[in-house]
Amino acid sequence: MTDSRMANAQIRTQEVDDLLRVLSAMDDPDEVFTLLEDLFTIREIRETSQRLAVARLLDAGMSYAAIEKETGASATTIARVSKCLTYGTGGYRQALDILA
Secondary structure (H helix, E strand, O other): OOHHHHHHHHHOOHHHHHHHHHHHHOOOHHHHHHHHHHHOOHHHHHHHHHHHHHHHHHHOOOOHHHHHHHHOOOHHHHHHHHHHHHHOOOHHHHHHHHHO
8 A cells, every 4th residue: 555545544533424415516616615614714714715726826836935924834835735746646737627
């Protein structure tokens, strides 16, 4: 079993599946946002959103320095997102395809 599959097996609990079911059933972005506000801190929402913005800019071919300047993301965050885009499970790619 690969490291990512082992991590997935540890994270993918019934509680996580319940959250996924709730999120996938919500059609209204405002409804999703109200849940996010209850589940996460403002900082967590901003940081998660920032990572998606970083992924979009990396996908567009922007340099780390330009992304750091535009988003305020650290070089570490940019590198982590880049690694996920290249070697991850495809979640960022799916998100970027939705946003395209």
